[in-house]
Structures are given as structure tokens and as C-alpha cells.
Amino acid sequence: MEELNDKLEVFSPATGEKIAEIVPTPLKSIPHIYKKSRHAFLTWSNLPINERLHYLKRLRLLMVEKMDEIAEAISKDTGKVKIEALVADIMPTIDAIKHIEKHAVKVLSGQKVTTPLLLIGKKSYVHYMPRGTVFVISPWNYPLQLAMVPILNALAAGNTVIAKPSEVTPLVGVCMENLFLEAGFPEGTIQFAHGGKELGAALTEQKPDYIFFTGSVRTGKMIGEVAAKQLIPTTLELGGKDPMIVLRDANLERAVNGALWGAFTNSGQVCMSVERVYVERPVYKEFLALLKEKTMSLRQGIQLKDDIGSMTFPAQVDIVAGHLEDALNKGAVLEAGTSPKEWNTGQTHFIPPTILSNVDHSMKIMKEETFGPVLPVMPFDTEEEVVAFANESEYGLNSSVWTLDEEKAIRIASQLITGAVTINDVLITVANHHLPFGGAKQSGIGRYHGEQGLKIFCHEKAIMIDKGKKNTEIQWYPYEGKYTRFLSLFQNYFSAKPNWVKFGQEYLQLIKISKGKRK
């Protein structure tokens, strides 16, 4: 994308052609955007939840009707093959709406919780109240899903939303805006701001009530810093360097197919991509040979017959090249693919699927997020060693363990410091909206999807109700004469075998003292 006067020109990363011009959102309109959002909140937050869900349903049906059109827009904007737009961007979004429609009423309705005996006579509840204006900032790799899922959860919970999609994929930003318009959401409920990092930073400064950010660690830290100054709560969904662990008793063919798809789908531009594979030494050679053979059979292009599309963001191509060159300089061996010097990325941005062997943890390719179709493969000897390798990372988003021994798989999974682990599969936890999604370490702060996907966008409020008929409480003033009685009451109450008759008597004594008049 290039800035041209007051318009942004959009180029296809797969063909190099100009595909659109976008009018960016002017910085000066930001106060107005917030004002509109806060005004719309007054009505939207007061709608019964079922009415809000009705709007979501309208959007879902519209998306079903326009599925192919949306897939086309995503594919054009990102250079990914259309099937990936459909299966990994559109389907999870529509499925998220269905999930919200089914569960939001229960999740967001107040719940009664237990009140302990010491607080006898009271009732306790948890209530959920929308926060206000939620600011959603999203990246370019799954430009629909990663914007829509937080937006929809925030809206269902009664918030209004300002969304800033990635400037790298602006066509999808416009496509989402049009979908909400056509679905008839009330004005100001959801607003889109189109533009780059300056716009994102300026919107962050305007004190939204919640920030939901998906993107790089670098930007996440900047946003976290601004938010911390204003104590704005945030969710940060950041990068990854996900390990795949293949044990000698794995179904090797499945493991190879999983590695192939996990590393190369979306051209490796997935936060949960398989970015490094550790294979138990007795099956290492066989795994590598099969992986190499299958990699060679993949087809690159953007036709329906093709497997791997282009890279989306030209700057990412340079990062991938840098990691690959560093690895080759340090002795890594190219098993498939070519050196970056042979990449033919003029106006288009295709990187051939690449396999590396003879790698170690001194190389960037094993430590930093590559976010491209390059897969390094390394042998290991023991369970302890591979757990240490996997955890030797600043990131902790996802990981996978491959073995037919479920007990062993769970034993290893329980030691991995990652937000998710798949066993004999890759990436797939994100597709189950009942599971929490998020990262450990530098991969992020917070979780969404599941119940927390809705609850993070609410103030969780504790409510305790007393009928108000008693004049006082035992712990209120006066204190005189109560210390030894409380001591005895608590020692009995928290003992191994409480004497409930004694408890009742002591409690009544305390009530009596509380009611008594001081001389």
C-alpha cells in the first residue's frame, strides 16, 4: 500500500497490480469518532442482549450469503489462496457468531454464588456490565477473523467498538465496514478507522475503555505502555515461535503432513505456525526425507488448484530472508527451497516453501518469529532435552506433541510453557470457541474465545444483598467485649472438627453484644 495525496493505493501482493484506492480516516476526526461511540453506547448497552444478538445473526446470514465475495476480497488483499480465506478466516468468524448467539445470554447473565456461613443471611451475585468503548487493533495475516472475533464479542457484551484494521490489508477493512453497514447496526455502534500506525497510536491515546490488540510483540509493548499510563485494561495477542515435537512412535506420515500444513499454510504467516520441529533421533532421517519429498510436491500460486499463496507484507519478506541467510551462514543445510538470493520477488512476494536441517539454537530461525514458509528441523535424544528445547524461547503461544502414546503426550504437554498444545495436530485449538486462546511469556497477556471472550469486555461486579432489616452486624462497632468471642468463634469454625452448636451460641452472643447499648 502507498500513500497518494489523500488516498491509499492498494497493490495485490500476488500479482503486483493496483487493486484499489482507499480513503484513510483523518486524524482530526478521532474526537468525533469517540464522541459518536460514547453516545451510541448509551442506547446499545441498554438493549436487551437478545436484541443485540439479533443484529449479530443478521450479520452472520449476510456473511453466509456473501461468503465467496468475502473470500475473494481477502485473497486479493493478502495474496493467500482462496480456500485459506474461506476455511481459516471466514469460517471461524461465522462460527464465532454462532457460538456467541448460543452462549452469550447464559455467560453474561448474573450468576448467584455461594455465601459462606460467617456471612449468614446474605445473598451473593456476580453481574456483568459492558465497559464502554472498546478499541480493537488487528493485523494483516487473518484480517477478517482477528478483527471480527473481538469486535463481535465486545458488541454482544453491550460495548460500542472502534476498529482499526491493518493498513496492509485495507480492502478487508472496508469489506468488514460494509458488512456491518448492510447488517444495519445502529450508527456509532461499530466504527472503522482506516490507516496505519499513526492512526492506531492516536486512537490509543484517546482513552478507550478497553484495548484488544493483535499483532507483533514490538507494537504490543508500545500499546501496553500507553495503556498502563492510563490504567486501560488490555488484551495483547502477540507473536509465536511454536515448536512441534515428534516422538519415535508417532504416525510419521501424519506428522509430516501436519508439519507441512502447520508450517506453510498462509505462507507461514500464522501466529501459531509450526516454526521449528524437533524429531526423536531414530526417526529423524525418515521424517526429513518424507518432509522434503512432500514439500517438493506443493504448488505455489493463487489459483484454486494451488497450495501456497504469496507473502502479504513486503517488509516480512526481508525478515524471512534475514533469518534464512543467518541460518545458512551458520551452517544450516537447505533441504528444500532456495537461498533468498534466488527468490524472484519483484512486484510479487512468493517465497518457495523451505526446509532446513543442521540447525541449532544459535540461529535466528530457531529463536525469533520468522512468519514465513521456512521450517527448520532438528533431532533430539531425550524427553527432558526436547522439553528444554521447546521451552527455550521468549515466546509461548502454541506447541504440538506427536506420539501414539497419549499418556506420554500429556506428560510432555503439561511441561510446555505455551497457551495451547495440540496432540497429533496443529493450530486447531483456535477453531474451538469453547477453548481459551492466548499466549504465555512474550506471546501475550490475556485470553479470549470461550466464556472469557465475552467476559473480558465487561466489568465483573460483585453484588451482595442483605435484606436490611437488622440494625447492625457483628463485626461493626462497638468492639468492646468481642475480641475473645471472635477468637473462639474462628478457632472453632476453622478447626478440623467444628462444633456447630457452640458456633451458633457464640454467634448469638456476638449479635447480642452488637445490639447492646454502651454504658
Ligand code: NAD
Ligand atoms: P503490527 O504489530 O505491525 O501491527 C498490528 C496492528 O497494529 C496494525 O493494525 C498496525 O497498524 C497497528 N499499529 C502499529 N503500531 C501501532 C501503534 N503504535 N499504536 C497503535 N496501533 C499500532 O503486526 P502485524 O505485522 O500486522 O501482524 C503480524 C504479527 O501479529 C505477528 O507477530 C503475529 O505473530 C502477530 N499475530 C498474533 C496473533 C495472536 O492471536 N496471538 C494472531 C495473528 C498475528
